[in-house]
Amino acid sequence: MNQEDREIDEALALVSRAPTPTSTSTPAPASASAREPAPDPGGAPEQPQAPEPPGQAGRADRTAAVPAPQARTGATAWTEARAVAARAGGAAAPRTVRVALGQALGQVLAEPLTALTDLPSFDTSAMDGWAVAGPGPWHIGEGGQVLAGHAAPGALTDGTAVRIATGARVPPDTTAVIRTEHARPAETEGRLYARREVVQGQDIRPRGQECRTGDRLLPAGALVTPAVLGLAAAAGYDALSVVCRPRVEVLVLGDELLSEGLPHDGMVRDALGPLLDPWLRALGAEVLGTRRLGDDAEALHRAVTASTADLVVTTGGTAAGPVDHVHPILRKAGAELLVDGVAVRPGHPMLLARLEAGEGEEGEGEGGAGGAEGRPYLVGLPGNPLAAVSGLLTLAEPLLRARAQQAPRAPHFSSVRDDVSGHPYDTRLVPVVRRRRGRDGNGPEQAVPLHYNGPAMLRGIAAADGLAVVPPGGARAGQVLEILDLPWTEGRFT
Numbered sequence: 001m002n003q004e005d006r007e008i009d010e011a012l013a014l015v016s017r018a019p020t021p022t023s024t025s026t027p028a029p030a031s032a033s034a035r036e037p038a039p040d041p042g043g044a045p046e047q048p049q050a051p052e053p054p055g056q057a058g059r060a061d062r063t064a065a066v067p068a069p070q071a072r073t074g075a076t077a078w079t080e081a082r083a084v085a086a087r088a089g090g091a092a093a094p095r096t097v098r099v100a101l102g103q104a105l106g107q108v109l110a111e112p113l114t115a116l117t118d119l120p121s122f123d124t125s126a127m128d129g130w131a132v133a134g135p136g137p138w139h140i141g142e143g144g145q146v147l148a149g150h151a152a153p154g155a156l157t158d159g160t161a162v163r164i165a166t167g168a169r170v171p172p173d174t175t176a177v178i179r180t181e182h183a184r185p186a187e188t189e190g191r192l193y194a195r196r197e198v199v200q201g202q203d204i205r206p207r208g209q210e211c212r213t214g215d216r217l218l219p220a221g222a223l224v225t226p227a228v229l230g231l232a233a234a235a236g237y238d239a240l241s242v243v244c245r246p247r248v249e250v251l252v253l254g255d256e257l258l259s260e261g262l263p264h265d266g267m268v269r270d271a272l273g274p275l276l277d278p279w280l281r282a283l284g285a286e287v288l289g290t291r292r293l294g295d296d297a298e299a300l301h302r303a304v305t306a307s308t309a310d311l312v313v314t315t316g317g318t319a320a321g322p323v324d325h326v327h328p329i330l331r332k333a334g335a336e337l338l339v340d341g342v343a344v345r346p347g348h349p350m351l352l353a354r355l356e357a358g359e360g361e362e363g364e365g366e367g368g369a370g371g372a373e374g375r376p377y378l379v380g381l382p383g384n385p386l387a388a389v390s391g392l393l394t395l396a397e398p399l400l401r402a403r404a405q406q407a408p409r410a411p412h413f414s415s416v417r418d419d420v421s422g423h424p425y426d427t428r429l430v431p432v433v434r435r436r437r438g439r440d441g442n443g444p445e446q447a448v449p450l451h452y453n454g455p456a457m458l459r460g461i462a463a464a465d466g467l468a469v470v471p472p473g474g475a476r477a478g479q480v481l482e483i484l485d486l487p488w489t490e491g492r493f494t
């Protein structure tokens with residue numbers, strides 16, 4: 001490891017001493033000092049209480065030897081949970097809306113983008129220079145110059161030339177454009193000579209070269225990127241039909257949460273309200289609001305049943321404690337649990353439920369929030385902050401993407417630099433940073449597992465580029481793992 005790596009490792013508190021794949025606690029980072037608490041595993045699963053499968057200790061590749069998670073816990077397997085969430089999101093016909101171009105960024109086209117005009121819409125000069133007709137030398141016409149944005153110029157007669165600007169309409173009967181630097185005007189003679197051979201049609205962009213009116217430029221479902229906005233504008237659009245952003249309401253539960261200042265008297269700062277709103281927006285949602293409800297079951301029931309959102313996201317209250325109200329209120333609200341616990345660490349108490357249609361929503365048209373298949377959903381995120389992030393990426397993201405008609409994210413893979421400990425039966429999601437090997441940083445890319453990845457910690461994820469999907473039993477250094485990109489680092493692992 002070079003000096004720069006060492007410094008960054010220290011700053012990010014990377015795992016630089018690799019844990020063994022089967023250990024249930026990871027060592028403190030190499031940079032650990034007296035400032036740090038006594039070896040906080042900071043990442044080892046907190047509850048791998050099930051015994052290691054006999055005779056397998058120390059092996060990372062023993063996935064096949066462990067019983068199916070369902071058989072052990074009733075929890076849904078991680079990949080299946082994501083698939084269930086995606087199916088739920090895709091169940092409803094999409095709502096669509098027409099928005100001004102400037103508002104369409106990041107949304108998905110509800111209709112194909114069809115050219116409203118030929119592009120270019122007239123024969124265009126590709127260069128600053130001279131429009132010429134027929135073979136040279138050419139008589140320099142009296143007509144001045146042809147500029148972009150001006151009305152149709154008159155036709156060129158054979159043997160004449162006229163100055164022309166890039167983007168200007170080419171006069172009818174022009175046979176070529178000669179770039180300024182390839183032309184020699186003899187002002188006294190009133191003639192233009194070419195410095196090199198002139199090819200018929202050179203530097204003229206013919207009308208319709210890029211598309212003809214009615215050509216399909218992009219399919220429905222394409223993501224509106226800045227480039228798509230540019231293309232749409234060029235093709236004549238002032239507004240676009242897009243799939244509506246899924247509406248999400250966030251309900252933050254817990255009497256112990258503070259919204260400002262330092263933690264005190266057993267109270268902690270709400271880390272999830274500030275995190276979820278922008279993260280959900282980055283996933284393409286319209287966040288209707290974030291409300292703090294404390295541990296009030298009645299208020300939670302009212303908020304869930306009255307919500308007009310497509311997706312209600314709750315935080316905390318998913319476990320079986322005395323004030324964990326999410327399961328009881330879902331029962332009371334007649335909700336259908338689609339996922340009740342996932343075989344993933346952290347985050348295993350996460351859940352997904354289909355709610356009854358909200359009041360006044362039943363009559364909405366096809367694809368409305370209350371349509372037969374358009375019922376709203378609830379994703380219950382565990383209260384531990386990294387567990388909540390795990391639930392967000394496992395359940396909320398696939399559901400929102402499908403609801404917004406966005407294609408599932410293409411999986412990325414990267415090899416891990418260090419051994420990563422695993423849960424005996426469950427998938428682990430571990431924050432990683434991207435690094436390139438080699439002195440000049442031009443070697444193959446690697447994912448470096450970060451320390452401080454315990455369920456209650458955000459220190460690792462805050463420094464991360466993605467989350468590595470660690471199979472049951474862990475992974476060895478060099479093993480290729482799927483990496484979940486974070487919305488703000490999308491594509492960095494490609």
Ligand SMILES: Nc1nc2c(c(=O)[nH]1)N[C@H]1C(S)=C(S)[C@@H](COP(=O)(O)OP(=O)(O)OC[C@H]3O[C@@H](n4cnc5c(N)ncnc54)[C@H](O)[C@@H]3O)O[C@H]1N2
Nearest residue numbers: 254269270271272273316317318319324381382383384387
């Ligand atoms: N007997 C069992 N207890 C627990 C289990 C279990 O299987 N059996 N699972 C543990 C796991 S794993 C998790 S994760 C949590 C999930 O608990 P809840 O979803 O009910 O969350 P809470 O109890 O409300 O809170 C847990 C923890 O997180 C803190 N928290 C909550 N909300 C926030 C927030 N907005 N910002 C920051 N921190 C938050 C809260 O203070 C607690 O410390 O259950 C375990 N228990």
Ligand code: MOO
Nearest residue numbers: 346347348387455
């Ligand atoms: O430990 Mo809990 O895995 O979901 O945070």
